[in-house]
Amino acid sequence: MVHRAEAEAPSFPELLRLKRIQAGLTQRTLADLSTISPRTIRALESGRVNARMQTVRLLADALRLGGLPRELFVTAALGPQRRGPAVGDPDLAVPRSVNALIGRDTEVRAMAGGLESDHRRMISVCGLPGVGKSRVAAEMAARLSSRRGWPVLWIGSGPVALDGQDTGFGSLMTSLRLLVESGAEDVSTVCRLIGRREVLLVLDGVADAKSAVGVEELLTHCPGVRVVSTSRAPWQVAGVQGTVVPPLAVPGADWEATRSLEALAGVPSVRLLVDRLAEVRPGFALSRDDAEAVVRLCRRLDGLPVALEAVAARFRVLGLAQLADAPAPDLLDLPAPGRSAGVPVTIGGMIRSGFEHLDAARRAVLEELVRFERAPTVTEAAEALRRPLTQVVDELGGLMARGLVRASHEEAQTRLHLPNLLRAALTVR
16 A cells, blocks of 8 residues: 555656755756756656765755755655655654754664664753753654654644644644643553554653653553654653764864864864854855864853854854854853743753752752862862762752763773853853
């Protein structure tokens, strides 16, 4: 039986023409951008010839396709005989971003690989507010949907239209929401609706607002279910793999040693910042004149994606040196981009939301760590708190699982680091 969505999936010639028109390009312009002859593009759009993979990549680059749209474009070029089973349109199944995901390929590949191999059937994606947990989950879901044909059942912050053409998914989504969000549905009903079907359930931020209900039972009774959750702390479900998404890597000490502009441009936080700066001022490119300010900004903002984007938005008015020299309170007061409409959310507000609901013991650990001028060892932190080492270690484990504390291992010592923005938020009231 062929699914309706599979039968109606556009062919590569149709998709190429559609993407070209959406980009506002003529065949001649696309030829110039891709270095492929206009005759070849006409032949590809008419279906008279098949595209070689190198040609497909050149066209995807010229059309500026990234993430899921690029995967679907390449998959269409492979032909139906090499595509995975399709259930619904994965393009509609996952919240999509207009920008490519930067600096997360290693994490996405590892987590997606674990779910594909059945090594893990649930992954809990944790980290600081604004670090990009939902974006990582969306990319992972898009890849798995594209490669494996798994329908994505998304519950949480993202708007999702899911597999409306596949009988039973509408009622399944309703039952899942009732189960997970309020416990107002019998888990056996949801298990019966899913049966042995392979589906990917994404719970985006659900665990931050309420207790998880029924997830363990779904994993037990529905062997085809895989679950991805995003939350500030790991979801306590048997067999879950907790993964902390760290901020993007920032320029290290080797930058001062080498002063290599090419190496600097490859650092993930720098790539993201430069990309967003170029959105504000088209034509902007990293230069030696701007390098010092870019390095300071990436370090001061800890490589936190939402903070880098917030600073880039001010580049329309302020220079990079002004932004890099801004006092900590000014950085915390920056409006967070891409948040829900309504009450404005600042970077400081987002950071504080990551620790304001901590219990007293964990808050005390954070407030003590702020007092150290250099990164303390675990032993030094326990001595300052006047508490047993084992107890402090337990509290630190919970803080690290939320991304609020980072550990580095130097000369047989574990040193504890607080993100700069978190330190500022704890200090500036």
